[in-house]
Amino acid sequence: MDLPVQDVLRPRSLREALRVLADHPGARPVAGGTDLVVQLRDGRRQAELLVDLSRVGLDGITETDRGIAIGAGTTMDVIATHRAVRTHFPALATAASQVGAWPIQCRATLGGNLANASPAADTAPALLVAGAAVTVASARGQSQLPLEELFVGPGRTSLRSNELIVSVLLPVSRTGAGRRLVERFVKVGPRREQIISVVCMAGRVVVAADGRLELVRLAFGSVAPTPVRARATERLLERRVLDDRLRQEALGVVQEDVKPIDDVRAPASYRRLAVATLLDRFLAEVARG
Amino acid sequence: MAERVSVTFTLNGERRTFTVAAGRRLLDLLRDDAGLSGTKEGCGAGECGACTVLLDGRPVTSCLVLAASVEGRSVVTVEGLGGASGALHPFQRALVEKGGVQCGFCTPGVAVTGAAILAQGISEPGERARLLSGNLCRCTGYSKIFEALEAAREGSNG
Ligand SMILES: Cc1cc2nc3c(=O)[nH]c(=O)nc-3n(C[C@H](O)[C@H](O)[C@H](O)COP(=O)(O)OP(=O)(O)OC[C@H]3O[C@@H](n4cnc5c(N)ncnc54)[C@H](O)[C@@H]3O)c2cc1C
Ligand code: FES
Ligand code: FES
Numbered sequence: 336m337d338l339p340v341q342d343v344l345r346p347r348s349l350r351e352a353l354r355v356l357a358d359h360p361g362a363r364p365v366a367g368g369t370d371l372v373v374q375l376r377d378g379r380r381q382a383e384l385l386v387d388l389s390r391v392g393l394d395g396i397t398e399t400d401r402g403i404a405i406g407a408g409t410t411m412d413v414i415a416t417h418r419a420v421r422t423h424f425p426a427l428a429t430a431a432s433q434v435g436a437w438p439i440q441c442r443a444t445l446g447g448n449l450a451n452a453s454p455a456a457d458t459a460p461a462l463l464v465a466g467a468a469v470t471v472a473s474a475r476g477q478s479q480l481p482l483e484e485l486f487v488g489p490g491r492t493s494l495r496s497n498e499l500i501v502s503v504l505l506p507v508s509r510t511g512a513g514r515r516l517v518e519r520f521v522k523v524g525p526r527r528e529q530i531i532s533v534v535c536m537a538g539r540v541v542v543a544a545d546g547r548l549e550l551v552r553l554a555f556g557s558v559a560p561t562p563v564r565a566r567a568t569e570r571l572l573e574r575r576v577l578d579d580r581l582r583q584e585a586l587g588v589v590q591e592d593v594k595p596i597d598d599v600r601a602p603a604s605y606r607r608l609a610v611a612t613l614l615d616r617f618l619a620e621v622a623r624g
Numbered sequence: 625m626a627e628r629v630s631v632t633f634t635l636n637g638e639r640r641t642f643t644v645a646a647g648r649r650l651l652d653l654l655r656d657d658a659g660l661s662g663t664k665e666g667c668g669a670g671e672c673g674a675c676t677v678l679l680d681g682r683p684v685t686s687c688l689v690l691a692a693s694v695e696g697r698s699v700v701t702v703e704g705l706g707g708a709s710g711a712l713h714p715f716q717r718a719l720v721e722k723g724g725v726q727c728g729f730c731t732p733g734v735a736v737t738g739a740a741i742l743a744q745g746i747s748e749p750g751e752r753a754r755l756l757s758g759n760l761c762r763c764t765g766y767s768k769i770f771e772a773l774e775a776a777r778e779g780s781n782g
Contacts, residue, residue, distance in 0.1 A: 336649075336652070336668075337626065337645045337647040337648050337649070337652065338647030338690070340626065341626050341627060341646060342626070343627075343629060343646040343647075343690065343692045345693070345695060365693070367688075368690055368693070369688050372649070372670075372687075372688040373688065376669070385646070387693045389693045389695075390695070390696070412682070435758065436673070436755075436758020436759075437740075437754075437755045437758055438673060438676050438683040438684050438685045438737065438758050438759075441679070441682040441683055442679075442684050442685070442689070528754060528757035528758070529757055529758055
């Protein structure tokens with residue numbers, strides 16, 4: 336069955352795409368289509384005019400002295416297997432390798448995962464702990480914002496209809512002598528593959544030579560209206576040495592950082608339990624070294 | 625009335641042009657406009673893999689691909705896996721020989737993803753299972769599909 340759209344435009348450059356979006360306020364960009372096509376088909380979203388981004392050239396990963404820049408059109412299979420991403424941001428590589436099954440990963444783009452703004456978007460927690468910044472463009476120019484400011488609510492972002500995500504920048508910092516980086520992404524669902532997360536978590540910790548947690552970043556998906564950082568838990572843990580008491584305390588505090596709801600995939604009580612369990616396992620790994 | 629758009633791409637090795645509705649899915653272009661009914665529609669939502677085809681050599685679910693977006697690219701369906709002569713791909717032959725086909729509904733998608741796994745030279749069983757996890761088969765229990773993958777790999781190594 337044809338999708339209920341009137342027309343599709345296929346710009347050949349970013350400039351042309353931005354001009355098309357500026358000229359047609361009702362237009363909606365489509366990248367891999369793995370979210371949008373399903374939504375159009377189910378009538379959950381309407382679009383008169385689609386702007387196909389396949390030939391705009393937003394894909395590719397570049398390493399600069401500021402960090403790793405991932406083009407919005409880069410697909411999950413490419414992110415999951417990229418050497419520098421795997422080295423510096425293993426949580427993101429793992430998350431990308433778990434976005435649907437292989438035929439989805441070969442189409443699903445990073446920009447689409449973020450712009451779709453599902454609270455369950457798997458790359459979001461991994462990017463939040465990486466301290467990602469998003470480059471956004473309109474016909475008037477480009478700007479950068481912290482990823483957290485992109486998410487407004489379920490399915491809602493701060494993007495205007497004439498704006499596109501161009502890329503995501505992950506700052507690379509030297510871990511330094513005697514320090515240890517622990518970064519993980521874990522997702523909970525009824526099956527290992529091709530499943531929307533019931534809860535997912537990314538953690539990034541730098542342990543100093545004296546055992547103190549120098550940097551602590553924790554983020555969760557599917558436990559609030561948007562993907563969220565667990566700020567109170569991060570504050571509790573930072574600059575402390577991890578022992579059993581601190582770990583127990585963290586498992587209590589993290590409950591305040593999340594606001595899960597009941598839905599078809601799980602009750603809130605299950606999600607709270609999963610949040611504590613994922614954090615507990617992650618901290619156990621940090622402690623083990 | 626929806627606009628019609630023209631799309632030119634390489635289909636099973638041949639350059640083709642189609643004029644289709646703006647909202648046509650690649651799956652419908654293949655089945656209805658190109659007459660290639662090997663590609664199947666199961667869920668229509670990206671979950672079952674019955675509609676898998678190769679887009680520039682990588683497996684994708686054609687039920688989620690906008691036909692207009694394949695302009696200038698290369699699409700291979702189950703009909704084209706064995707090359708222009710219409711022969712069977714070694715994995716298709718192995719599926720037949722090992723009994724990896726029962727009702728056959730998943731088979732076109734399985735054949736396409738399996739061919740991509742072989743083309744990438746992936747032989748580790750866990751990784752093969754992960755890559756095939758988007759092709760749901762309710763008949764075979766998968767073991768004969770994996771046997772066929774292994775047989776096709778050994779065959780191609782001589
Ligand atoms: C079977 C199946 C399984 C899935 N499993 C998972 C999973 O496990 N984890 C997960 O996180 N997701 C999953 N998804 C959802 C989906 O695959 C991802 O969210 C994907 O990354 C979306 O990218 P896309 O390129 O396909 O986006 P599209 O569908 O093309 O677009 C999504 C939205 O983003 C907008 N958009 C796209 N690109 C840009 C841009 N550059 N700038 C501004 N707006 C843009 C579009 O207008 C649209 O609103 C699954 C989907 C399916 C069908
Ligand atoms: S019909 Fe396309 S994945 Fe099921
Ligand atoms: S053979 Fe029947 S679904 Fe696979």
